[in-house]
Amino acid sequence: MAYIRLEDKLSKIDDLPTLSVIANNIMLITQNPKSSALEVGRAISQDQALVSRILRIANSTFYGFPQKITTITHAIVILGFANIRNLVLAASILDMFPTKGGDGYFDREEFWKHSLACGVTSKLIAKRLGLKNLEEVFIWGLLHDIGKLILDAYFDEDFTGVIRLVKEKEILIRDAELQLLGFDHAEVGGIVADKWGLPGALTKVIRFHHNPPRANESMRMVAIVHLADVLCRAIGLGNAGDSKIPCIHEGSWKLLNLNKQIVKRLFSEIEREIMNAKALLVFAN
Amino acid sequence: MEIINIDDAKEGMTVLKEVLNEQGNVLLKEGATLTKPLIGRLKSLGISAVCVESAEKNDNPDDSSPQVPTELKELECKFSDVRGNEIMEELMAAVKEYMREKGGGNGIH
Numbered sequence: 001m002a003y004i005r006l007e008d009k010l011s012k013i014d015d016l017p018t019l020s021v022i023a024n025n026i027m028l029i030t031q032n033p034k035s036s037a038l039e040v041g042r043a044i045s046q047d048q049a050l051v052s053r054i055l056r057i058a059n060s061t062f063y064g065f066p067q068k069i070t071t072i073t074h075a076i077v078i079l080g081f082a083n084i085r086n087l088v089l090a091a092s093i094l095d096m097f098p099t100k101g102g103d104g105y106f107d108r109e110e111f112w113k114h115s116l117a118c119g120v121t122s123k124l125i126a127k128r129l130g131l132k133n134l135e136e137v138f139i140w141g142l143l144h145d146i147g148k149l150i151l152d153a154y155f156d157e158d159f160t161g162v163i164r165l166v167k168e169k170e171i172l173i174r175d176a177e178l179q180l181l182g183f184d185h186a187e188v189g190g191i192v193a194d195k196w197g198l199p200g201a202l203t204k205v206i207r208f209h210h211n212p213p214r215a216n217e218s219m220r221m222v223a224i225v226h227l228a229d230v231l232c233r234a235i236g237l238g239n240a241g242d243s244k245i246p247c248i249h250e251g252s253w254k255l256l257n258l259n260k261q262i263v264k265r266l267f268s269e270i271e272r273e274i275m276n277a278k279a280l281l282v283f284a285n
Numbered sequence: 286m287e288i289i290n291i292d293d294a295k296e297g298m299t300v301l302k303e304v305l306n307e308q309g310n311v312l313l314k315e316g317a318t319l320t321k322p323l324i325g326r327l328k329s330l331g332i333s334a335v336c337v338e339s340a341e342k343n344d345n346p347d348d349s350s351p352q353v354p355t356e357l358k359e360l361e362c363k364f365s366d367v368r369g370n371e372i373m374e375e376l377m378a379a380v381k382e383y384m385r386e387k388g389g390g391n392g393i394h
Contacts (some may be wrong), residue, residue, distance in 0.1 A: 023356040066317070104312075167305060170362075234380050236356075245363050248372045264386075 006183040008073060019196050020277025022047050023092035027197055029066055030085040037076040041086060054087055063278040069118060079135075086139040097149040098142070104169050105160050105242060106152045114238025115142050118130065120273045123227035125256060129224075138277070142203040144204050144225045147206065148173070148241060155181075157186075166242045173241040174210060188211060212252045223252035235267055237274070291333055294324045301355070302336035358366060 009013040010016060019027070023054060025043045029035045044050055051072050058075040060067055061247060069075050076084050099112045122141030124136045132139065151159040158181055165176040177184040190207030198206070208222045209229060215222040232238065233245045296319060302326065304313040312330060312350060313323065319337070327335065338355075367373040 230376070233375055234360075235383070236359075244366055245365060245373070247367050247370055248376065249370060253372050260375050260379040260382075263376060264383050267379070267383045 003141050006181075006187060010188075013171045016195070017096050017150075019089075020047075022050065023219070024197075026085055026088045027199075030081040034275070035081070035201055036072050037081075040076050040081065040225060041071075041073040044076075044084070044088065048089060050088065052092060055085070057087060065278075075172060082133065083135050087134060091141060092141060093146060093149075097153060105163055106148070106153070107239060108149075110239035111145070111148065111241065114232055114240045114278055115145060116145060117232040117237035117270065117274060118142065118228045120226065120277045121231050121266065121270050122225050124229060124269050124273060125224045125258075127192070128262070128266075129220075129256065135185070136201070136220070140202055140221070140225050141228050143202060144205050144209045145189070145240065146192065147185030147187070150188050151177075151185055163241065170244060171242070172239075172244050174240075174246070175217050184210070210246070212249055219252070220255055223249070225247050226252050227256055227258065231263065231266065231270075235256070237270070240270075255282065287337065287382075289335060289337060290329055291335060293321055294335055294337070296321055296324070298335075298337040300335055301338050304332055304335055305331070306330060357381065360382065361382075 017025075022043060026040065029040055029043055044054065049179060050097065054072065056068060057063070058079060062175045063079070065078060076268040079087075094112075099109045104119055119138040119141035122137040126134055126137040130243050151162070161180050162173065162176045165171065165180060169176070174184045174186070190203060193203040195207045198213055201218065204215045204218045205222050205225045208218075209225045212226050229240070230246060230248050232262055233240060239246070291300065298319045300313055300315060300317045300319065303311050303315045306312055312332065313335075317323070319335075360377065364373060364377045
């Protein structure tokens with residue numbers, strides 16, 4: 001079978017999406033440890049719609065701060081640079097690929113539901129492991145599958161064939177991608193994440209979430225999202241584009257010390273948390 | 286859930302699995318309710334069978350096995366390619382127990 005060379009395809013796509021100018025600026029500013037909250041605030045304030053969305057999120061039950069946050073500078077101080085950067089990033093990507101978009105063949109609304117559930121589940125697993133950067137882990141889960149959105153939007157014909165094969169043969173979307181295209185959404189997502197200059201941890205999650213050991217020293221963080229993805233598929237939260245379930249990587253299961261009882265408790269927690277997290281999808285408005 | 290011949294399809298039945306044509310295009314979405322014109326249209330497009338919740342079940346609110354058996358069947362179908370894998374069996378058991386304790390369904394719709 002003549003596979004499409006991914007790099008060839010990507011190089012021919014002139015309109016491959018770029019992050020918004022503001023998102024790019026925020027990424028650069030927040031990477032510089034000498035930047036101030038004022039500078040970040042000034043960059044975000046160039047887009048008043050973004051300011052209002054961030055304030056809505058900061059005041060939502062997702063964060064649950066007791067006092068009302070009324071200015072962007074206050075939000076930056078309270079949430080921190082990393083969280084603000086992640087929110088701007090999520091907003092930029094949700095703007096590019098809205099829940100109601102697509103040609104209907106790949107169900108974007110179900111896709112975002114699944115992604116949201118993965119974010120929540122990743123955060124809950126990380127909390128159980130005693131990690132500190134829980135909101136960042138949430139974003140890893142939320143954005144881990146962006147490669148599918150790129151395929152849906154920019155490889156339309158190829159991806160329609162993939163989804164058709166998934167439905168006809170009842171196979172995993174990744175297996176259909178590998179069969180038809182010779183590459184998968186994780187690879188596509190990884191290349192685009194590099195192009196966008198996304199944070200290193202997020203890029204590794206996007207690229208290796210189907211194969212955590214390939215993330216080497218970052219295997220544990222990638223394993224969190226790998227497990228979250230499978231758990232959400234198991235309990236039927238949203239739809240990642242197929243109706244089958246991939247095998248959990250044995251080393252990841254052991255590394256995160258999961259078992260049946262813990263998974264059952266996680267399912268209950270996910271259900272409670274997901275209502276709060278839905279506020280995040282106001283970014284899709 | 287049952288797969289029925291299109292000739293046996295009746296008005297009011299709920300479609301449990303989307304109906305696709307040979308090109309893989311969706312003709313009818315999951316959850317759609319069949320009507321006479323819809324059944325006629327499916328026949329004219331060469332569709333021979335549909336997966337539905339039976340009308341009998343819809344008419345009987347006292348049916349003692351509503352959602353869970355369907356969900357369990359779907360779960361088994363979802364896990365069919367990974368049966369025998371120790372971790373996946375443990376995960377499937379966790380889902381089954383969770384569903385049983387909860388009484389079916391999940392929280393995100």
